[in-house]
Amino acid sequence: MTIDETAHIVHDSPMEITTETITTEEYLNLFVTEKFSMTDIAPAETRHVVMLVYPGMFALDMVGPLAVLQGLVNTKVHQLWKSADSINCTGLTIVPTGTFDNLPEKIEVLLIPGGSKGTLEAMRDPDIVAFVQTAATRAKYVTSVCTGSLLLGVAGLLEGKRATTHWSAMDVLPKFGATPVAARYVEDGNVMTAAGVSAGIDFALALATKMVGEPYARGLQLDIEYDPAPPFNAGSPAGAGAAIADGMARLYAPLMAEMSQVAMHVD
Amino acid sequence: MTIDETAHIVHDSPMEITTETITTEEYLNLFVTEKFSMTDIAPAETRHVVMLVYPGMFALDMVGPLAVLQGLVNTKVHQLWKSADSINCTGLTIVPTGTFDNLPEKIEVLLIPGGSKGTLEAMRDPDIVAFVQTAATRAKYVTSVCTGSLLLGVAGLLEGKRATTHWSAMDVLPKFGATPVAARYVEDGNVMTAAGVSAGIDFALALATKMVGEPYARGLQLDIEYDPAPPFNAGSPAGAGAAIADGMARLYAPLMAEMSQVAMHVD
Numbered sequence: 391m392t393i394d395e396t397a398h399i400v401h402d403s404p405m406e407i408t409t410e411t412i413t414t415e416e417y418l419n420l421f422v423t424e425k426f427s428m429t430d431i432a433p434a435e436t437r438h439v440v441m442l443v444y445p446g447m448f449a450l451d452m453v454g455p456l457a458v459l460q461g462l463v464n465t466k467v468h469q470l471w472k473s474a475d476s477i478n479c480t481g482l483t484i485v486p487t488g489t490f491d492n493l494p495e496k497i498e499v500l501l502i503p504g505g506s507k508g509t510l511e512a513m514r515d516p517d518i519v520a521f522v523q524t525a526a527t528r529a530k531y532v533t534s535v536c537t538g539s540l541l542l543g544v545a546g547l548l549e550g551k552r553a554t555t556h557w558s559a560m561d562v563l564p565k566f567g568a569t570p571v572a573a574r575y576v577e578d579g580n581v582m583t584a585a586g587v588s589a590g591i592d593f594a595l596a597l598a599t600k601m602v603g604e605p606y607a608r609g610l611q612l613d614i615e616y617d618p619a620p621p622f623n624a625g626s627p628a629g630a631g632a633a634i635a636d637g638m639a640r641l642y643a644p645l646m647a648e649m650s651q652v653a654m655h656v657d
Numbered sequence: 658m659t660i661d662e663t664a665h666i667v668h669d670s671p672m673e674i675t676t677e678t679i680t681t682e683e684y685l686n687l688f689v690t691e692k693f694s695m696t697d698i699a700p701a702e703t704r705h706v707v708m709l710v711y712p713g714m715f716a717l718d719m720v721g722p723l724a725v726l727q728g729l730v731n732t733k734v735h736q737l738w739k740s741a742d743s744i745n746c747t748g749l750t751i752v753p754t755g756t757f758d759n760l761p762e763k764i765e766v767l768l769i770p771g772g773s774k775g776t777l778e779a780m781r782d783p784d785i786v787a788f789v790q791t792a793a794t795r796a797k798y799v800t801s802v803c804t805g806s807l808l809l810g811v812a813g814l815l816e817g818k819r820a821t822t823h824w825s826a827m828d829v830l831p832k833f834g835a836t837p838v839a840a841r842y843v844e845d846g847n848v849m850t851a852a853g854v855s856a857g858i859d860f861a862l863a864l865a866t867k868m869v870g871e872p873y874a875r876g877l878q879l880d881i882e883y884d885p886a887p888p889f890n891a892g893s894p895a896g897a898g899a900a901i902a903d904g905m906a907r908l909y910a911p912l913m914a915e916m917s918q919v920a921m922h923v924d
Contacts, residue, residue: 411907454720469749487750585884607889614892615823619841620858621863624883626884629884634872638876
């Protein structure tokens, strides 16, 4: 095998393609543990994952966790919005699976993605905030990615909780009574919040571990070949360096001021 | 600040929110280097990024690179399909921005996402293969994520090239005359191929570096807070362990056999 000098070598022993096959049940049996039986892994009753979708949300906030959670057996992922009309996200138009009226009675995971101006508008929209509140009462896990946590905040769900968000929005969290934690994801009670955008993938794998155990979560990680090798160590303010981090913080400052303003008007 | 013991601590000095602002031009000026002028960073002429979209594609293959490349100034990202109808991807319905007839004359990046059965069907579809061939002649960079490289293969674009794909599909590549390279992404001439699903993010940052330089790419990385911290080291066959990797390879064996069959019929 020729090794490309310019390529980022991650693993050097690719699988030989096997001609042997395996049934789905045999495959899932690999993930049975002392704590998680086949009934947990492949439940008879459909698990419902509900993702709020809205104009201007950042698509990867939702699609990262989707890539992980869609791999769970008998799990229906809903993307719900006010209407059945298509939604313009950042560079992507998506069609909701249903409207707020299609909220299942019993929800395994509620997930709120973030964004910038679209999220600010959502924070100011009483219908959306009411939907988040109602959905949260039905959900086993109440979760967010990126500035989606600020929507949880407006809905009153972060009061007294440790939580995280996009690095640029950390100072907004205390305005909702939350304690900001600089972490990839934070769990406090049944609330799990993830850091910015791409953190949704790490968070979803951690969540899957809670739902179906570590072996299955490892399988989900292998399936999306999540063996990250970013070309730079620039995913945090410290790693990116002061010039870029300060510049971006200043670029987002007006948005963060407006998001903080919304927090001031929460009951 | 309270530190959550259960959280995955990644960076411990979150930015304080600044009240100072910066204009977009001032911000972009941070990224000017000896090699990349403001004209390169914010070109007067719109850059066109064309992503093929198709039923059954895996959404994250496309949305990962989208999250990076949508941050480029004056860059239009197209998602093109045969018709303007919405498309069911894996757990997500998207609306194309246009049809194959809307292919720009000059393309900066052509990107082909992958998938499983949907990709197999696309490989067997002469209209899609012809579109990939035509688009490639107009593109500065011809790229793929995951099994999208097999579509490049069917289109005859990997002949004599080093390339990569999802780990489970590595043995299909030689059937298109390509030399498989176990890497996160591989560059050979103007062809860049990325490994499975999530590798599209790493690849897109590397591609952005070529397009607008390292400082800007670092800014894009910070914006999506791509500071990965997967809960497990299970993103490669070796990391996931033999039981899971063998199991998954067997699960995919019938699909890979069919994909190899398509390769046998390529002229």
